[in-house]
Amino acid sequence: MIVRFAIILVLTYLSFAHADFNPEHKLTGKTILVSKIRKNWFDALDYCKNKGMTLATVRGRRENRELTNALRNSPAATHHWIGGIRHPNENFYRWIHNNNKIETTGYTNWQPGEPNFGRGIELCMEYWNDPKKKIEWKWNDNDCKQEQIFVCEKRD
Structure with missing residues (x-):
């Protein structure tokens, strides 16, 4: 009876251990987890760090x-936080994991007209997917306080 209870307890723990995430995806050179929960950009970054990861x-x-x-x-969401951020006194975005300017990587995927530092508060980077607006998985800057789905990664 005690063994059965212990097994049930372990299985319950394992089922909830990753309840906040969809199954992990193995990509070339990294593993990602897409959250099922919504957090602001900074809390999402902390959450990823607590999992031994960073924002994608x-x-x-x-x-x-x-x-x-x-x-x-x-999950059906139009906005997903990723790991780019702009310091209010700079005119460019950096990847949070290494502080490199995004533009120096040689690749960007900004939605036309973005980043626009909208309302003077859009400092954090997201994927934006809104087929109704004909926006398909483009980068956008948004208010860091918005709570939305996020993507964590761990490089190989």
Whole structure:
């Protein structure tokens, strides 16, 4: 009886251990987790760090394609936080994991007209997918306080 209870307890723990995420996706050079919960950008970053990960980054066209293909199977959401941020006193975005300017990677995927530092408060980077507006998995800047789905990654 005690063994059966212990097994049930372990299985219950394992089922809830990743309840906040969809199954992980193995991409070229990294593993990603897409959240099922919504957090603001900073809380999402902390959440990823507590999992031994960081918010997702994109190093090129192939990686962008792989990542957006994985997101197509995620919860129905139009906005997903990723790991780019702008300091209010700068005119460019940086990847949070290495502080490099995004533009220096040689690849960007901004929605036309973005980033626009909208309302003077849009400092955090997201994937934006809104087929009704004919926006398909483009980068956008948004207010960091918005609570939305997020993507964590761990590089191999």
